[in-house]
Amino acid sequence: xxxxIGQRIGALVAVIMTMVIVSSVLSYRSIDDVMAAMQLRKLxxxxxxxxxxxxTDLLNAETGQRGFIITAExxxxxxxxxxxxxIGKLLDGLRAATVSDAVLQxxxxxxxxxxxxxxxxxxxxxxxxxxxxxxAAQSAILTHHGLKSMDDVRKALDEMEIHQHKVHDERIxxxxxxxxxxxxxxxxxxxxxxxxxxxxxxxxxxSITKPLTQLAIGTEKLGSGxxxxxxxxxxxxxxxxxxxxxxxxAARLNGMLVSASAQAAQRDxxxxxxxxxxxQLATSSQELLAGATQQATGMQEQAAAIVETATxxxxxAHTATQALERAKFVATAARRSEEVGMAGKQAVDETxxxxxxxxxxxxxxxxxxxxxxxxxxxxxEIVALITDIADQTNLLALNAAIEASRAGEHGRGFSVVAxxxxxxxxxxxxxxxxxxxxxxxxxxxxxTAVLSTEEGARGMATATKQAxxxxxxxxxxxxxxAEVADAASQIAASAGQQANGLTQIHQAIRDIRQVSTQNLAxxxxxxxxxxxxxxxxxxxxxxxxxxxxxxx
Amino acid sequence: xMDADRQILDDRARQLARPLAVALDAARTDxxxxxxxxxxLAIELRYVRQIVALPEITAVPDLxxxxxxxxxxxxxxxxxxxxxxxxxxxxxxxxxxxMVIVGEHRPELGLAxxxxxxxxxxxxxxxxxxxxxVRGVLNGERLLIDGDWLLRDPRLFSKIQTV
Numbered sequence: 001x002x003x004x005i006g007q008r009i010g011a012l013v014a015v016i017m018t019m020v021i022v023s024s025v026l027s028y029r030s031i032d033d034v035m036a037a038m039q040l041r042k043l044x045x046x047x048x049x050x051x052x053x054x055x056t057d058l059l060n061a062e063t064g065q066r067g068f069i070i071t072a073e074x075x076x077x078x079x080x081x082x083x084x085x086x087i088g089k090l091l092d093g094l095r096a097a098t099v100s101d102a103v104l105q106x107x108x109x110x111x112x113x114x115x116x117x118x119x120x121x122x123x124x125x126x127x128x129x130x131x132x133x134x135x136a137a138q139s140a141i142l143t144h145h146g147l148k149s150m151d152d153v154r155k156a157l158d159e160m161e162i163h164q165h166k167v168h169d170e171r172i173x174x175x176x177x178x179x180x181x182x183x184x185x186x187x188x189x190x191x192x193x194x195x196x197x198x199x200x201x202x203x204x205x206x207s208i209t210k211p212l213t214q215l216a217i218g219t220e221k222l223g224s225g226x227x228x229x230x231x232x233x234x235x236x237x238x239x240x241x242x243x244x245x246x247x248x249x250a251a252r253l254n255g256m257l258v259s260a261s262a263q264a265a266q267r268d269x270x271x272x273x274x275x276x277x278x279x280q281l282a283t284s285s286q287e288l289l290a291g292a293t294q295q296a297t298g299m300q301e302q303a304a305a306i307v308e309t310a311t312x313x314x315x316x317a318h319t320a321t322q323a324l325e326r327a328k329f330v331a332t333a334a335r336r337s338e339e340v341g342m343a344g345k346q347a348v349d350e351t352x353x354x355x356x357x358x359x360x361x362x363x364x365x366x367x368x369x370x371x372x373x374x375x376x377x378x379x380x381e382i383v384a385l386i387t388d389i390a391d392q393t394n395l396l397a398l399n400a401a402i403e404a405s406r407a408g409e410h411g412r413g414f415s416v417v418a419x420x421x422x423x424x425x426x427x428x429x430x431x432x433x434x435x436x437x438x439x440x441x442x443x444x445x446x447x448t449a450v451l452s453t454e455e456g457a458r459g460m461a462t463a464t465k466q467a468x469x470x471x472x473x474x475x476x477x478x479x480x481x482a483e484v485a486d487a488a489s490q491i492a493a494s495a496g497q498q499a500n501g502l503t504q505i506h507q508a509i510r511d512i513r514q515v516s517t518q519n520l521a522x523x524x525x526x527x528x529x530x531x532x533x534x535x536x537x538x539x540x541x542x543x544x545x546x547x548x549x550x551x552x
Numbered sequence: 553x554m555d556a557d558r559q560i561l562d563d564r565a566r567q568l569a570r571p572l573a574v575a576l577d578a579a580r581t582d583x584x585x586x587x588x589x590x591x592x593l594a595i596e597l598r599y600v601r602q603i604v605a606l607p608e609i610t611a612v613p614d615l616x617x618x619x620x621x622x623x624x625x626x627x628x629x630x631x632x633x634x635x636x637x638x639x640x641x642x643x644x645x646x647x648x649x650x651m652v653i654v655g656e657h658r659p660e661l662g663l664a665x666x667x668x669x670x671x672x673x674x675x676x677x678x679x680x681x682x683x684x685x686v687r688g689v690l691n692g693e694r695l696l697i698d699g700d701w702l703l704r705d706p707r708l709f710s711k712i713q714t715v
Contacts, residue, residue, distance in 0.1 A: 402602070406597075
């Protein structure tokens with residue numbers, strides 16, 4: 001909740017006032033209590049006083065009574081009469097004073113009865129003296145009735161007095177307590193008021209000074225040229241309104257400044273464009289000048305090149321004459337080479353023929369060897385058969401030996417034959433074993449021969465191919481040489497034409513040289529014009545720069 | 553009669569039936585040298601009937617382990633024995649190429665052997681211990697087969713008798 005400054009100050013005052021009122025009321029009530037206690041104390045003192053008066057009056061009355069009884073003179077009776085009247089009044093006053101205390105009232109009622117009894121006793125003794133004389137009165141008094149009643153009164157009075165003392169002390173204590181309470185209340189209230197007032201004052205002061213400080217800072221910033229500064233968040237109170245007014249002022253100032261600077265910028269832009277153009281003009285002129293200079297240099301170089309070209313053309317013409325002679329020589333040599341190539345090709349062809357023949361012969365040798373190997377195999381089979389037969393013969397010989405043994409002495413000769421047969425069989429077996437070994441060797445060699453023949457055939461095929469290749473190469477070489485010979489003839493012809501052409505080129509170059517000299521003169525003129533233009537551009541730029549400096 | 557008693561009697565009979573080693577030394581004897589695996593063997597020629605190339609053997613079930621089977625020899629059935637089983641109780645292998653036909657008066661058994669080497673007259677036989685099938689040893693390596701024992705060896709008969 002935001003309040004205006006006035007409202008805030010009002011609220012502060014209201015708070016302080018409330019505190020003052022509350023403490024006043026509390027102090028007042030404390031003082032009231034003290035007053036009441038004082039009143040009660042005063043009342044107690046009065047009752048005590050009256051009680052003392054009662055006993056005094058009773059004693060006075062007794063004194064009067066005694067005087068009258070002794071003397072029977074009415075003058076002595078006067079204190080008695082006065083005292084009795086005073087006692088009646090005192091008793092009335094005491095009744096009223098003891099109404100507030102029930103115990104005291106009860107004691108008072110008893111005291112009243114006792115006092116009235118005593119007064120009645122005294123009245124009785126006085127009337128006895130007056131009517132029956134001194135003796136009767138003396139005997140009545142000697143009953144000691146009067147003395148006893150007086151003691152009772154004293155006792156009742158003492159009781160009342162003791163009670164009254166107690167009440168009195170109580171009252172005094174209450175009064176003292178009230179005073180203490182009042183003191184404490186006032187002290188506490190004073191401290192509380194001080195605290196609350198201080199706090200409220202601090203809050204209000206702070207709420208007022210803070211926005212004011214902000215405003216001061218904003219104003220300072222505005223003064224130092226910061227036109228974009230705004231003060232925000234101060235609400236709707238007086239300082240808020242002040243901040244709004246400040247913001248509006250800053251906005252207005254800023255707007256004015258912005259329009260002024262826009263105009264300045266516009267002018268600067270135009271001036272810059274003009275300067276830019278002048279600069280461009282200067283640059284272009286300079287470039288133009290540079291171009292013209294370069295062109296002039298180029299022209300000079302061209303003239304030099306033309307002279308050089310003329311020299312080179314002369315040299316070329318000389319070289320062409322030499323080339324013509326050499327080409328003729330080459331053509332002759334080429335023709336001779338062609339003839340040699342043809343002879344070489346023929347020799348190669350013959351070689352190929354010889355190789356092919358040798359190849360055919362090697363092939364037939366290989367065939368023969370192969371059939372030899374096949375026949376060796378057939379021989380092997382026959383040998384196996386022989387081995388088998390030898391085996392069987394061996395068995396037969398053994399069996400024959402067995403039979404011979406069985407025949408005993410008769411078979412002895414047969415046994416020898418059988419042994420011979422057996423050894424023959426063994427020998428033939430040995431022989432076949434040897435044949436088989438030789439056959440194996442032959443077969444192995446035949447295989448090797450076939451293999452090497454095949455290898456030879458392959459080598460011959462390669463040789464044939466290479467010889468063919470060589471023949472082709474020689475043929476190609478021959479045709480190339482023929483082409484070279486043709487080309488050489490053509491070169492010779494062209495060299496003649498070239499010499500003619502070169503003479504014409506020489507003439508043309510002389511013409512070009514003349515034109516080139518004229519061009520150079522024209523370029524020099526253009527160079528001078530470009531120099532003037534460049535000077536103009538530089539002057540203009542300098543002028544504009546000066547104007548800008550004075551303007552700025 | 554107890555089996556143990558019979559065994560003792562059989563052994564005694566075998567000892568009595570055995571020809572004396574002295575008889576071997578008395579006369580020169582024609583013997584046939586054979587080879588079977590690593591073994592070098594010999595047999596007296598009087599037990600040999602014939603030597604042939606080993607024919608195709610037909611296996612027969614339930615024969616004693618020493619038999620390889622039977623062969624058909626010119627129409628007659630002949631059992632074939634592996635001497636390796638009788639000598640060492642192990643089969644000899646598959647290198648046999650020859651068959652030696654043995655018997656006293658007629659072909660009785662075929663012995664499968666690797667090869668038949670030669671017929672010799674030899675008398676330098678050394679006697680051996682109580683190996684029943686072997687009669688003697690030559691040069692410490694060649695065993696002389698006891699032909700009599702071979703033709704009556706119980707290992708070739710017991711099985712057939714029980715069947």
